[in-house]
Amino acid sequence: MLFGVRMHAFQSGRRPLSPGSRAGLGAALVLLALVSAVEIADGPQAHYIALFVAAPFLAAALAPWRVVLGVGAGATMVGAAFVLAEERVSLDNAVSVVVIALATGIAAAVAAVRQRQAEQIAELSRLAAVAQQAVLRPLGPQVGTLTVAGRYISATATADIGGDLYEVIDTPYGVRMIIGDVRGKGLDAVRLASIVLGSYRHVAFERADLRAIVTDLDRAVARSVGDEDFVTAALVEERGGTLTIVNCGHPAPLLLRRGQVIPLEPPAPAPPLGFMPVVRPRVERLEPGDRLLLFTDGLGEARRDGEFFPTADRAWRLLGHGTVGDGLASLETALVEWVHGRLDDDIALVLMEYTGPRTGGGCPVPSWELGAAEA
Template identity: 85%
Template sequence: MLCGVRTKAFQSGRGPLSPGSRAGLGAAVGLLALVSAVEVADGRAANYIALMVAGPFLAAALASWRVVLGVGAAATVLGAAFALGERTVSLSTAVAVAGIALGTAMAAATAAVRERQAEQIAELSKLAAVAQQAVLRPLGPQVGMLSVAARYISSTATAEIGGDLYEAVDTPYGVRMIIGDVRGKGLDAVRLASIVLGSYRHVAYERADLRAVVADLDRAVARSVGDEDFVTAALVEERGGTLTIVNCGHPAPLLLRRGAVIPLEPPAPAPPLGFMPVVRPRVERLEPGDRLLLFTDGLGEARRDGEFFPTADRAWRLLGHGTVGDGLASLEAALVEWVHGRLDDDIALVLMEYRGSRTGLTAAVPSWEVGAAES
């Protein structure tokens, strides 16, 4: 009897069941089968049928309202069958059967509300992903003479949204990249990240000196945030094999060269954007095959059992092989394994590889010298 009701209720009209519906249905059917077995073993008196009302409520925790109605119909039919098996149907037995039907209606309503809320959350997650993609455009695979790959690792499975940002553009002053991290999370952080990136995509083409780019971005942030909000950022310029880095309170990029990993710390610390940073550039001469890892502080803060992920120790083994995209994939896999899939903060990663100067070009003057000459 139970199988017949289940076939009609659950295989009509709506295609395969979702994993949640299958789990809820399995648990509810198991409960009804257990109560039925106890009733059969107890004899003709229907002493336990009231327990069948738990079936639709159990299904409502995971399954759709249609599945809940099917479970409730099966429970009501079973309860009525056991009630009719008594010599004389008592008032308490009739009330129990009616209670199963009423409980089914309540459980189905609860499941409908839960489904509606789940759909709204799923829609918000999709919108969040779209917003994130609109802010963070895909990078690479090549920008100027650099091979470039980027990756955004969300700390939550439900919404890939946060304040980490990155961009790479090929300008008259060389390839320029930025990586940054907005204080906070959610839509406010995404709004500020979009402001920083919008300003950067304009001024990176207009300012010869990276320090002027920093000043413009600082003003854009100051106009858009409160007193306690800020954006850490590192700006990188590659021009004719010369690498110039300015850092505004951000983790230092890592230079990977011939098996060595070199943190490119700034000559002097500077506060984040929004606090009027005065930056001093660090200049390095690149060699063909050099790789540079830019990252946000979520990577430095990733830990398990109080032990932080050893980024510098494992960087060359993870990032020094294959394409830059392969390197970031290896880093992400190792990181997720290290934290057992539980990250406390979002992480943005950008990996670039210098392939060598364009033939026929003389060595370019880095932006900090251009700015000094113009002043």
């Protein structure tokens, strides 16, 4: 009966209590009931009412301050009732009732501080989620001649924010993609990732040559970071069935074709953005049904007991069937199982499938292929 009355009083006209608040309230009420039962069984003289002081502090661990005040008020009234029921009121017991009342105020203050900190943390988490969503917009499912899916796997279960980035855009020069990894973590990494993506979303529509885009992005990074900061990146363009890749210190994409997994290594290595990379494009002809996996180095560094996740060996079995979204889900499941749920770094994944040539016209030939075409 006491429990029902208290729950009604706390929830009347207010939003329902959270599971944690209900647990704290329930534990405090159980403590009050147990101590009361012991006092009743012990006889008319109160010996244990000082234990009631623990009830508001127990509630303060999980419940809001208003609930703590209610619990403390109940504990004070029950303690006072036991004292007044004594044949001869004990000074020690009377002081105990006053101590319960004072402890209630302290516990309510503690609960208020804890609740305010929890709300601030929750707000920061929401802001982090908004920042991450602003950086990593949803992809696909269809961009030009490609079906596309993206996935971000955070190394920290409580934080979905990091410096990995990706974008896919349908431009006048074909479908263009970027995947990158900012050195570092946290808000500084997100800030730099947003700068790179903001620049890319602009210049991808303005520059006909991927190498010019790399130059623009390198300048944007150099203006925004210190001497030791950088961004690895791979830029990909699909134009009329021709796949062109330029790589700035980033893991090579994997081409999945008829059961084979082909790493698309660059013709020559180039440093990351921020170190003035000079890139050489790699050009491949696509076949309908080809899939391309872009990923950040968190995938290549995922390991258990010193053994790295066998991405290339398992890529076709995990990614070669179903939709591209299903493939990424399978890859994430296998990866998390491999590392037993403990990742050392965030991972960004983009999987695209070439569905065939456009109808109703094509796209210009890349500038570095003009000589070959004229010949």
